[in-house]
Amino acid sequence: MKVAGQIPEGEPFLPHPGIAVGVAPQVAVSFKQCRSALNRSGIPGMDYCLNPYSGCAHGCLYCYASFMRRFLNVEQRWGSFVQVKNNFPERLAAELRRPKHGRVMLASVTDAYQPVEKRFGLTRSCLELLTRSELEVGILTKSDLVVRDLDLLARLPNVRVGFTLTVADDGLARLLEPGAPPPSRRLAAMAALARAGVRTWAFIAPVIPGLGDTAENLGSLLRAAKAAGAREVHFDPLNFYPTAVANLERVFSRHFPRRLGAWHAACRNPAAYRKRLARVIAELYSTFGSPIGRGDKTPPRYPCP
């Protein structure tokens, strides 16, 4: 299988304006070969994961997948580079020649529908191959680009597509997730998939103390997800990863100085923040009715929220 439209290594690449609204960051795209595609997953409930790209142009300030830079031997800022694994579909095709069973997640350490996917189509190629396998597919994304693949999703009997929602407000999301489509577009995509019969869910994560953990924000996200057809909603608290803390500290100082107190209190005592959050979530469920079966009790943890 050939990957079309390659950009010469090192050439700056501006994400497609229709996909990455907000401050479209300049992203350097490079290409590499991978040795394997289908890797064992450490995520509970997932047997395998597929990551056709390394790096992620969504550039979320709270991202803790940025630790991957160490393994990739990259010094660039997380969010400013993407490596395209040219031979990923060929590797997957070879690995699927021996029947595989279980559940596979697309993707786990980056977003499989980040802007470069529009041009290179590795995720779509993987889905095509998976339609001929026995594997159950799970997708978690921040992008409405997934709607492009509705024809393939319709052929995957047990597919589940999750959309991450961090905050309800598009402007605030642009600050926190500068390269990702805004939450309003994610919700519209969720509604489109749900209307077409695809099982969808919402991952409200990470819930940022002082910004996203108000009953108002969580309530409007819960209502919006339900209205868009989410059959389940899962919440996940913030991971106080050092880079995420440093990035968010800058956001609070510059844009929300009055909320610095709440932010610092949570940084000092993450356990208390998580406890308080669990109470807020429980109240929301009892107020709005729960569209979920289990996520409030055992929230999943994904490296890529």
Ligand code: SF4
């Ligand atoms: S949180 Fe996920 S979508 Fe955001 S930059 Fe990290 S890997 Fe990409």
